[in-house]
Amino acid sequence: MQELNVMPEAQSAPAPDAGFEPAIVAFVCNWCTYTAADLAGTARMVQSPNVRLIRMMCTGMVDPKYIIKALLDGADAVLISGCHPGDCHYINGNYKARRRVKLLGEILPRFGIDKRRLKLTWVGASEGNEFAATVNRFAAEIKDLGPIDTRRLRLR
Amino acid sequence: MGSIARIEVKDGNPVAALRDFCARLLEDPEVAAVLAPRLLPGGAGTMPALVADPAEFRDVDPLAPSFRLNAARMLTRLTRGADDGGLVAALLRPCEVRAFIELCKLNQGSQENALVISLDCSGAFTNADYPRYPGSTGSTGELLGFLSASGRGEFGGVEVARACRTCEHPTSPEADLSIGLFGQNVEQGLLVMANTPRGEGLVTRLGLAEVADDGARAKALDELLAERTKARDAMFDETSAATSSMEGLSTFLSACVNCYNCRMACPVCYCKECVFLTDVFDHKPWQYLSWARQRGALKMPTDTMFFHLTRLAHMSTACVGCGQCSNACPNGVQVMELFRTIAASTQQAFEYEAGRNPNEAPPLSVFREREFPEVTGGLD
Numbered sequence: 092m093q094e095l096n097v098m099p100e101a102q103s104a105p106a107p108d109a110g111f112e113p114a115i116v117a118f119v120c121n122w123c124t125y126t127a128a129d130l131a132g133t134a135r136m137v138q139s140p141n142v143r144l145i146r147m148m149c150t151g152m153v154d155p156k157y158i159i160k161a162l163l164d165g166a167d168a169v170l171i172s173g174c175h176p177g178d179c180h181y182i183n184g185n186y187k188a189r190r191r192v193k194l195l196g197e198i199l200p201r202f203g204i205d206k207r208r209l210k211l212t213w214v215g216a217s218e219g220n221e222f223a224a225t226v227n228r229f230a231a232e233i234k235d236l237g238p239i240d241t242r243r244l245r246l247r
Numbered sequence: 248m249g250s251i252a253r254i255e256v257k258d259g260n261p262v263a264a265l266r267d268f269c270a271r272l273l274e275d276p277e278v279a280a281v282l283a284p285r286l287l288p289g290g291a292g293t294m295p296a297l298v299a300d301p302a303e304f305r306d307v308d309p310l311a312p313s314f315r316l317n318a319a320r321m322l323t324r325l326t327r328g329a330d331d332g333g334l335v336a337a338l339l340r341p342c343e344v345r346a347f348i349e350l351c352k353l354n355q356g357s358q359e360n361a362l363v364i365s366l367d368c369s370g371a372f373t374n375a376d377y378p379r380y381p382g383s384t385g386s387t388g389e390l391l392g393f394l395s396a397s398g399r400g401e402f403g404g405v406e407v408a409r410a411c412r413t414c415e416h417p418t419s420p421e422a423d424l425s426i427g428l429f430g431q432n433v434e435q436g437l438l439v440m441a442n443t444p445r446g447e448g449l450v451t452r453l454g455l456a457e458v459a460d461d462g463a464r465a466k467a468l469d470e471l472l473a474e475r476t477k478a479r480d481a482m483f484d485e486t487s488a489a490t491s492s493m494e495g496l497s498t499f500l501s502a503c504v505n506c507y508n509c510r511m512a513c514p515v516c517y518c519k520e521c522v523f524l525t526d527v528f529d530h531k532p533w534q535y536l537s538w539a540r541q542r543g544a545l546k547m548p549t550d551t552m553f554f555h556l557t558r559l560a561h562m563s564t565a566c567v568g569c570g571q572c573s574n575a576c577p578n579g580v581q582v583m584e585l586f587r588t589i590a591a592s593t594q595q596a597f598e599y600e601a602g603r604n605p606n607e608a609p610p611l612s613v614f615r616e617r618e619f620p621e622v623t624g625g626l627d
Contacts, residue, residue, distance in 0.1 A: 155560035156522070156553070163553055176616060186614035190597075191560075193619045194611065197596045198559050198589055203492035211623050240493045 113167035113233040115142045117226075118153045120184075123174035123216050130219030138223045139230035142170065149173065150211075151184020155191055158209065162199070165242040168208040168233045172225070175213040185213070205236060249441035252455035254426070259434035260387055261394070265309050265338075265426075270301040271453055272336045278362065279333025282322060283307045287315075290383040292374070295321050297335070309338045310428075312380065312393055312407060314371035317514035317571045319346035322363075323356030336362040338426075340371075341419035342569035345602020346514035348421060349565045352609055353517050362445060365419035367428040367464075369398030370411025373574050379405045394433050397471050410570020410583045413479035415472055421602065424449065430467030438464060479587075486581070486588040493552075499585065500555055502578040505548040509582045510558060512575035515565040515601070523554050555582075559589050564610050565601045566590035 119125045125146045131138060147153060150173030158169050171192060173185045192211040200206045210229055214222045256264040269281050284293035286306045292313025298304055318339055325335045339347065344365045350356045372380050381403040382389030389402070397417075398407045406412065419425060423446035427438030439455055441447040490496045507523060510516045522528070528550060539545040566586050573583035594600055597610035620626070 156557040159556045159560065160553060163556070183614065186616065187611075189619055189622055190611055190614055193596060193622050194560060194564070194593060196622060197592045198556070198563070201487065201589060201592065202490055202496045202556075203494075213623060213626060244493055244497060 111234060111238055113141050113230060113236075113238070114165065115168045115170055115230060115233060116161040116166040117142050117144050117170035117172065118147050118150065118157065119144055119171075119214075120150050120173035120180075121146055121148050122180040123178065124172035124212075124214040124222060126216035127214045127218050127222040130217070131223040134219050136219060136223040137227075139227050141230040141233070142226050149179065149181050149184035150188035151179070151181060151186075153188055153191065155195055158195055159199075162204060162208065162239065163241050165239065167236075167239045167242075168210065168229065170210050170212065170226075170229055172212045172214050172222075175215050178215060203240060207232060207236060208239060249443075249447055250450060251427075251458055251460055252439045252441075252450050252453075253458045254437040254439055254455065256434060256436050259391070261428075261433040261437060262308050262310055262387070262390070264437065266304040266307050269298070269304045269307055269336075269338070272362075272449075273298070273301050275336075275449065275452055277334045277449075278336045280325075280335055281307075282318065282325065282335055282337040284309050284311065284313070284318075284338065286311065286385070290378065290385065292377045292383065297325065309366055310390060310394065312369065312371040312382070312398065313374075313377050314340065314408070314411075314569075314571075314574070315374055316512065317343050317346055317569050319343045319350060319356075319514040322347050322361055323350045326357045326360035327355060328357070332360075334360060334362050336364060338364050338366060339419075339422070340368045340569075341365050341416050341422075342368070342414065342567045342602075343514070344419040344422050345416065345567040346569060348602045348605050349515050349567065349609070350517065351605060352607075352612075355517060358605060362424075362449065363419075363422040364424040364426060365422035366426045367468075368411070368414070368417045369394060369396075369428070370407030370414070370417075372402075372405055373408045376405040376408075379403045391434060394428060397429060397467065399474070408570050408574065409482070410568060410573065410587070413475060413482050413587070414568060415476050415479060416568070417471060417475070418468060421605070422446075427464045429471065430463035430465070482584055483588045483591060486584045490585060490588075497552060500551055500580060503551050503555070503580050504578060505551055505554065506577060507554070508575040508577065509572035509580075512571040513558075513562065514569060514571065515562050515567060516558065517562065517565070523550070523557070555585070559586065559593075563590040563593045564597060564599055566594075567601045 150171055153171055161169050179185045196206055212225050254264050254268055272278050272281055280297050280299040282295055282297050285296035286293055286308050292315050293308055293311045294315050295318040322337050344363055351358050377383055420442055423443045425440040441450045490499050568587045570583040576582050599610045
């Protein structure tokens with residue numbers, strides 16, 4: 092598995108103050124949310140630079156371990172975003188993603204990882220504005236939440 | 248509720264009565280062989296054996312409180328695929344029955360080809376503790392004492408495994424036949440309850456005498472369940488408190504050496520090939536060095552937390568709480584405590600209970616169009 096380089100040197104020891112810049116890993120589907128991100132970019136919409144996009148063919152292929160690894164390796168939050176229900180290019184991948192996020196939403200908070208650090212959204216291909224708004228809202232939310240514990244603990 | 252019959256016990260020896268029962272099972276034209284726990288040499292407990300010759304039941308002991316491995320995986324090997332070898336009658340603990348049902352849901356075994364017989368379970372000692380149990384030498388008196396206490400208390404200074412002390416499923420209504428021990432005077436007779444048409448057919452063919460239910464088993468079971476549920480909830484509270492932060496979880500797992508024995512021993516770790524044994528985790532030297540430089544120091548072996556969290560995500564909805572993970576751990580990590588505690592949450596989240604019903608699909612294998620609106624902020 093490729094290392095998710097979410098802990099650049101400058102952020103390796105973040106202060107718990109307003110200067111904190113969260114690192115957010117986003118798994119987005121090729122057909123809807125990635126296209127929306129592209130649209131937001133080409134339309135020059137202002138977007139928080141805290142999000143690192145990983146383009147997947149479908150949210151249905153986001154294995155729970157991708158999310159776990161990102162959070163263990165110091166990502167402050169994970170965003171998963173795909174097609175609206177009924178719009179999945181592969182018919183039902185987004186429904187599977189929803190069950191997996193539900194599952195991790197039960198497991199991770201038991202170990203003190205705030206539920207808000209894992210987010211699933213539906214953003215369609217034409218919704219560039221919605222993508223930019225989602226990213227900006229999420230980045231602000233995580234900024235308020237502060238850095239994830241795993242950054243400090245440096246677990247593996 | 249199916250019919251209830253009785254196995255007569257002679258000379259106060261229920262093990263001999265069960266050996267005789269196994270031999271009679273083998274006489275049934277439908278039954279090709281019997282899978283039952285058999286004593287190991289040197290008082291080392293029992294392991295399952297597939298018995299096809301009635302003379303070989305002499306060492307079978309389904310009542311010994313030994314649980315060296317979960318036999319569900321063994322039974323899947325004997326039943327998977329099309330029915331071509333005949334029916335295998337299997338004497339199992341309730342947690343083995345439930346694990347077998349989970350594996351059948353994943354097409355790794357077939358209930359069609361198995362006649363599942365479960366015994367009321369008083370629990371078992373860990374593999375490490377079993378030699379200290381005085382009955383390990385084969386003493387019937389010790390066994391009778393153990394059964395009459397339903398596994399409660401100390402025997403030669405050891406208690407049954409914590410997984411058993413906190414198990415709220417000591418009986419198995421899912422099996423074709425249940426052999427009732429709770430509330431019975433096992434020196435005189437055992438109950439046989441048919442739970443399925445296949446079980447009914449067998450009871451009829453064996454010509455066992457029907458008896459009326461005197462309620463003694465249900466009463467004894469209720470008392471046992473109350474104690475075990477209380478112990479289970481205390482274990483959940485204790486484990487939740489110890490692992491309520493990532494730091495706590497890291498401490499909880501600190502003795503783990505990544506041997507993956509828990510994964511090997513787990514009956515419901517269903518992957519044919521575990522990703523943690525593949526090239527994905529065969530990191531290159533430069534990768535380790537880069538992590539070490541990035542963090543200042545890198546724990547070796549790596550990926551311990553990652554392994555346990557991933558396994559929780561993969562199999563906690565199928566966890567039957569048999570405790571073989573803790574039994575297999577060479578370093579005393581409380582794996583069972585952690586997995587049972589989390590499994591209780593994940594199974595409840597999907598209104599699922601592992602092994603309860605063969606017709607309930609595993610939660611991660613199905614979906615509905617509209618569900619869990621809280622996951623997506625109310626949007627579906």
